[in-house]
Amino acid sequence: MSSETDAADTLDRLPLDSWHRERGGRMVPFAGYEMPVQYEGIIAEHLWTRKNAGLFDVSHMGQLFIHGRGADTALEHLMPGDFQFAADMKPKYSLLLEDDGGIIDDLMATRRGEDFYVVVNGATKYGDIDYMQRRLPEGVIIDHMKQQALLALQGPRAAEVLESTVPGVSELSFMQAGPFRWQNQNLWISRSGYTGEDGFEISVPAIAATALADAVVAHELAKPIGLGARDSLRLEAGLPLYGHDLDTRTTPVMAGLTFAINKRRRAEGGFPGAIRIIAELDNGPVEKRVGFEVEGRQPVREGALVLDREGTEIGKVTSGGFSPSLQRPIAMGYVAAPFASLGSELKLEQRGKLFDARVVAMPFVPHRYYRKGAA
Amino acid sequence: MSLYFTKDHEWIRVDGDTATVGISNHAQEQLGDIVFVEIPEAGRRVGKGQEAAVVESVKAASDVYSPVSGEVVEGNQAIADDPALVNSDPEGQGWFFKLKLDDVGELEGLLDQGAYREWVDTL
Structure with a gap:
């Protein structure tokens, strides 16, 4: 029988690399890293997450901190969302756009005071940073938070599991984020995810990632889940995956992501591809x-x-x-x-x-x- | 009865001029959860090394090649109805098809069980 194998040269390792291997994770090349596609099996992990709580390592994703005078208005020149009036600590889904309205990446952006915490896709992060740096004014700075790992805990029991490790997280409402302390480490936790279930995304310093992952999976309702189930879960949830369902040939309107186009922005324009995107909103794609x-x-x-x-x-x-x-x-x-x-x-x-x-x-x-x- | 393997991870169990073909335990482990199997119909002629069946896991589709030439006498309906049987018993009840061999000479060059398992360990 035939099977495809990918070349495993020049792949980087993530902070939880050995943690995954110790737990039987089958490592495959993904977004330039070796990442676990599965542990016990995709179907079992998928169903576990729908019923209990699954811990995903998504440290390949790009965590960016964008700061400097006028960061909010500057970001509005790159994306169709409302950054100026964005509420503090409320993650918003947005899209980096080309001048013809094609999608460069999809991302989550959260206002923290005058600054923004932005999470972009792993395979596109370096391109995104280059693109944004070219387009942002000099005073707006992008810090790539390479020292941070990113974990996601997803499933109907996620709140109860994470509450036992990080008290207070279950107070967050959906699409709300905030800072937490855990073992003298700063965590940034948002109640959000990519499975259609309740859940959290946890930014943790890489040096503390293993200890946090251990603490979470010590709960009997939590298990590590691989990328295979992450993909089947998001597909069931109807959520598009960049590089597959979204790319530079698709626009937000074609992709059915019009909720990411803010009402004020639609009226004012001033984001890349605005002419095409507003025409598509009016006339249909x-x-x-x-x-x-x-x-x-x-x-x-x-x-x-x-x-x-x-x-x-x-x-x-x-x-x-x-x-x-x-x-x-x-x-x-x-x-x-x-x-x-x-x-x-x-x-x-x-x-x-x-x-x-x-x-x-x-x-x-x-x-x-x-x-x-x-x- | 003798058992042979291919480097494409099929096994073939030969009894006289008929043989049963399936995929190895290593193959099912690599594929992961199998969710669909397409088996050949009786009467179909397959050549050595030709695609004879399809197996799909959650992640990917793969072809199953016939280790030798011959005529299919039976496809395993049990795995078409319950593809997970290939995961749970790949070298037993999870067989794919039975074949009437054209030429037993084609078995030469296939790996015996020991050689196959040794080779898999080097992968």
């Missing part, structure tokens, strides 16, 4: 990101073609796989706008084989984010 329910059991993956009834190519699958929660294949991709309505019956073509598929609403598995006061 030519292509849209949609979810597919696939007939049968065989996964249909990235790269499969989307065909209409006549067999004409009308789009492409950008992520696809087997949903452990639903026990069937699911996919997302782009289709020409006339085919993007819910219930639209299409064909997917993969390795010469046709699959029946239907456009369905995302998420595939309902989000269960924490709402204060909710039972």
